[in-house]
Amino acid sequence: MTATLKNPFDISGKNAIVTGGAMGIGFGIVKRFVEAGANVVIADIDLNAAEAAAKKLAEGPGKAVAMRVDVSQEDAGDKMVEKCVKEFGSVDILVNNAGIFPSVPMLEMEPALFDKVIAINLKGLAFASKAAAAQMIKQGKGGKIINIASIDSLHPSMVGLAAYDASKGGVLMFTKNFALEVAPHGILVNAIAPGGITTEGTSGPIGSLTKEQMEQVLDQFKQLIPLGRMGEPDDIAKVTLFLASPAADYMTGEMIVVDGGRLLK
Numbered sequence: 001m002t003a004t005l006k007n008p009f010d011i012s013g014k015n016a017i018v019t020g021g022a023m024g025i026g027f028g029i030v031k032r033f034v035e036a037g038a039n040v041v042i043a044d045i046d047l048n049a050a051e052a053a054a055k056k057l058a059e060g061p062g063k064a065v066a067m068r069v070d071v072s073q074e075d076a077g078d079k080m081v082e083k084c085v086k087e088f089g090s091v092d093i094l095v096n097n098a099g100i101f102p103s104v105p106m107l108e109m110e111p112a113l114f115d116k117v118i119a120i121n122l123k124g125l126a127f128a129s130k131a132a133a134a135q136m137i138k139q140g141k142g143g144k145i146i147n148i149a150s151i152d153s154l155h156p157s158m159v160g161l162a163a164y165d166a167s168k169g170g171v172l173m174f175t176k177n178f179a180l181e182v183a184p185h186g187i188l189v190n191a192i193a194p195g196g197i198t199t200e201g202t203s204g205p206i207g208s209l210t211k212e213q214m215e216q217v218l219d220q221f222k223q224l225i226p227l228g229r230m231g232e233p234d235d236i237a238k239v240t241l242f243l244a245s246p247a248a249d250y251m252t253g254e255m256i257v258v259d260g261g262r263l264l265k
């Protein structure tokens, strides 16, 4: 498909999987994809929320269907690919968005929680990428894989996120190495590093922080954003759509920072 000046972000007829797509940044991405004409599997650990999300988008133009998946399970990637092929006929785009960000200082961290963060944020993302890429190679038409990393892939935001930062640093280098590996197949692998985005996940208690402590943390964080506001899911969704579209056909192994200028400070 060729991008036109009228609609450089046309992905109509493409079939996509978005993990963690029931809410927050993931749902923002699903909305833009459906608006741009793509069909989307909303793959989320919360089936009710995923079904509710799909229902909200019933008017299209693209289609959205829900499935329950825990991306940390070994067969998650294969199951998502199977569902997308069964519903829509192919997998052209994968967005690895599902992630958790419990705030617990490393000095209080239990190995099981550390493992869980890595299993969802990094290993789950890697094996979903493997499954999607294998399908894209079979189809023979290339594809796009977009990983939602974080500004914490580059710089720590706050104490309490050592496990998270390790996982997101891993996402950055996984993106680059996998981009190299699958480039000969026309599969492009890129990442986005969001700054502070207001979502369901950042609006409640996180790890050892209460809702009130979290509000305080976000307030301090906001003071450091040159553009003067927290981001919205759609700020990330629009850049994800760019990477998924023909407008980004010569980009691979890159990470785009979308943080209102936060890392400038």
Ligand code: NAP
Binding pocket: 019, 020, 021, 022, 023, 024, 025, 026, 043, 044, 045, 046, 049, 069, 070, 071, 072, 097, 098, 099, 100, 101, 120, 148, 149, 150, 151, 193, 194, 195, 196, 197, 198, 199, 200, 201, 202
């Ligand atoms: P969110 O509001 O918590 O939404 C995440 C979604 O993923 C939820 O529906 C969640 O379900 C689902 N999920 C969690 N664990 C899963 C699993 N194992 N398998 C499948 N789905 C799972 O999160 P968000 O703030 O939108 O963040 C989305 C991504 O952006 C994450 O990777 C995060 O690290 C990254 N990010 C966010 C920010 C930010 O400020 N928000 C900044 C930088 C990077 P439940 O709610 O049922 O757990």
